[in-house]
Amino acid sequence: MEFWSPLSLAILAAGFYMAWNLGANDLANAMATSVGSRALRIWQATLIAAVLNLVGAAFYGSRVTHTVAQGIVPIGSLEPHILALGALAVLLAAATFLITATHWGLPVSTTHAIVGAMAGFGIVAIGPGRVAWGVLGKIVASWLISPLIGGLVAFFIYTIFRHLILARVSDAGLPQVERVFALLQIASASYVAFAHGSNDVANAIGPLAAVFGFVDQGTPTWLLLFGGAGIAIGTGTWGYRVMRTVGREITRITPVSGFSAEISAASSILVFSSLGLPISTTHTVVGAVIGIGLASGIEALNLRTIRNILLSWLFTVPAAAGLAALLFLVFRGVGL
Amino acid sequence: MKTPIARLLARSPFRALEQHAEAACATVEQLGRVVRAYVAGEEFSIAAVSRLEHEADEIKSEIRAHLPSGLLMPVSRSDLLEFLWQQDEIADYSQSTAKILSLLRPELPRELEESLLELNEKMLQTSKVYLQMIGELSDVLETAFAKRQVDDVVQRLAEVNRLEHEADELENHAIELIYQAEEMGDFARYHMLRVVFQMGEVVDHLENAGGRLRIMISR
Numbered sequence: 001m002e003f004w005s006p007l008s009l010a011i012l013a014a015g016f017y018m019a020w021n022l023g024a025n026d027l028a029n030a031m032a033t034s035v036g037s038r039a040l041r042i043w044q045a046t047l048i049a050a051v052l053n054l055v056g057a058a059f060y061g062s063r064v065t066h067t068v069a070q071g072i073v074p075i076g077s078l079e080p081h082i083l084a085l086g087a088l089a090v091l092l093a094a095a096t097f098l099i100t101a102t103h104w105g106l107p108v109s110t111t112h113a114i115v116g117a118m119a120g121f122g123i124v125a126i127g128p129g130r131v132a133w134g135v136l137g138k139i140v141a142s143w144l145i146s147p148l149i150g151g152l153v154a155f156f157i158y159t160i161f162r163h164l165i166l167a168r169v170s171d172a173g174l175p176q177v178e179r180v181f182a183l184l185q186i187a188s189a190s191y192v193a194f195a196h197g198s199n200d201v202a203n204a205i206g207p208l209a210a211v212f213g214f215v216d217q218g219t220p221t222w223l224l225l226f227g228g229a230g231i232a233i234g235t236g237t238w239g240y241r242v243m244r245t246v247g248r249e250i251t252r253i254t255p256v257s258g259f260s261a262e263i264s265a266a267s268s269i270l271v272f273s274s275l276g277l278p279i280s281t282t283h284t285v286v287g288a289v290i291g292i293g294l295a296s297g298i299e300a301l302n303l304r305t306i307r308n309i310l311l312s313w314l315f316t317v318p319a320a321a322g323l324a325a326l327l328f329l330v331f332r333g334v335g336l
Numbered sequence: 337m338k339t340p341i342a343r344l345l346a347r348s349p350f351r352a353l354e355q356h357a358e359a360a361c362a363t364v365e366q367l368g369r370v371v372r373a374y375v376a377g378e379e380f381s382i383a384a385v386s387r388l389e390h391e392a393d394e395i396k397s398e399i400r401a402h403l404p405s406g407l408l409m410p411v412s413r414s415d416l417l418e419f420l421w422q423q424d425e426i427a428d429y430s431q432s433t434a435k436i437l438s439l440l441r442p443e444l445p446r447e448l449e450e451s452l453l454e455l456n457e458k459m460l461q462t463s464k465v466y467l468q469m470i471g472e473l474s475d476v477l478e479t480a481f482a483k484r485q486v487d488d489v490v491q492r493l494a495e496v497n498r499l500e501h502e503a504d505e506l507e508n509h510a511i512e513l514i515y516q517a518e519e520m521g522d523f524a525r526y527h528m529l530r531v532v533f534q535m536g537e538v539v540d541h542l543e544n545a546g547g548r549l550r551i552m553i554s555r
Binding site: 025028029032033036107158162166167168169170171174178242245246249250251252253254282283285286289290293294295296297298299300301302303304305307308309 | 339340341342343344345346347348349350404406407408409410475477478479480481482483484485488
């Protein structure tokens with residue numbers, strides 16, 4: 001694949017847009033519990049998010065990227081040009097779907113959209129029989145398991161803090177406990193940003209790695225940096241606004257709850273990153289926050305969000321798959 | 337734009353419950369001023385009592401409106417609503433007491449005047465301790481219902497209960513005085529009985545609301 005062709009530049013631009021979008025929306029969302037506990041100022045959260053996410057992407061992002069690039073669709077048999085058209089179709093389909101869904105206020109996941117789009121492309125490009133349904137099944141199962149693990153871990157961690165610290169603190173000592181945990185939240189927020197980078201960077205550069213990577217040789221580092229930088233720019237140019245809105249609207253979370261939610265969600269995300277499974281970081285954070293709520297650590301949670309998330313699961317994959325398949329057929333049909 | 341996490345983190349009703357308690361206890365405090373002016377035979381207005389009662393009502397409606405059934409809270413939704421209802425009764429009875437007071441000011445025996453003032457002070461004291469108890473609620477939530485913090489609330493509640501008992505005795509004494517005051521007209525005595533019963537209801541509901549709070553936070 002020639003690097004400086006218009007097609008490859010279009011793919012890079014689409015990948016950059018996806019990265020920017022991840023930084024502007026998803027990462028801001030992952031950092032919400034830090035902003036919600038007032039542990040971090042917006043600019044601090046933005047800086048931590050941008051830097052640690054880039055580190056996570058560069059050092060730990062290759063496994064998930066590998067799965068997105070060639071785990072779902074065995075790309076070895078495809079010609080480079082077809083692959084390039086496919087990557088462009090996948091990115092544009094996912095982006096279009098996300099823009100539309102966000103416009104309607106639906107809590108859709110970037111990960112689900114990209115995975116669905118890759119599968120849709122695979123079905124029309126190599127035939128449904130050769131799509132790696134086993135891998136796809138494992139990925140879909142991980143979408144269910146990751147919020148549950150995040151929730152379970154969060155429930156136990158918060159319960160431990162509750163019995164070991166909160167149950168023993170005096171009225172006078174309570175503000176001090178709060179201050180300590182507010183400081184600890186700088187670390188846990190960094191951990192979340194790192195975990196986010198390690199998993200979500202694949203959504204932007206997975207399709208790029210299929211085009212520019214060398215099959216079975218892992219993800220080129222420059223691509224991981226490219227994705228991480230795109231996310232950082234998204235956070236810096238737009239994500240801080242989302243965080244500001246979240247910080248204003250959100251119910252206050254105590255630093256102990258925020259810290260527990262963050263380390264649980266980040267640990268859960270990292271487990272799936274090391275397994276190379278692309279999961280929704282947002283849904284994992286949602287699971288962790290609910291775990292804290294079940295342990296009496298949050299004053300009020302709107303559980304209808306769960307219903308909306310589950311509904312969004314049902315249509316994200318088919319819609320993104322259909323759109324990617326359609327775009328690919330159009331691109332190939334017009335002789336791009 | 338609302339992110340999924342921002343949607344998940346619903347508006348907490350607990351801060352509003354505190355504001356509702358503040359409004360309810362401010363109504364009691366205004367009633368206290370009305371009673372003092374009434375006994376002193378001065379001019380008074382019950383407008384402030386009505387305004388505060390209305391404020392409490394609005395906070396109550398606001399809390400109810402933002403309490404959908406799919407809300408996960410560390411306390412039961414029905415316990416919370418029961419507590420809110422009892423706390424709102426504090427403001428309601430304060431307002432109706434002020435209203436009744438404003439309708440008639442008969443000539444009162446000196447002893448009854450003093451008895452009314454004593455009952456009034458006891459009512460105000462109970463309301464003050466009640467509000468302190470509500471102030472402890474945020475620490476209870478902050479520590480996820482740590483025993484020590486729940487005990488702080490329970491101790492305040494014991495004080496509220498003790499004050500309510502003392503108010504009961506003062507109420508009984510005032511009733512006796514009204515029964516003995518044969519020089520007063522029958523309707524004037526009926527009127528004063530209503531006033532005393534109503535003041536007793538205000539204190540009773542401070543106690544009841546405290547009891548409901550305890551049920552809400554105990555586990």
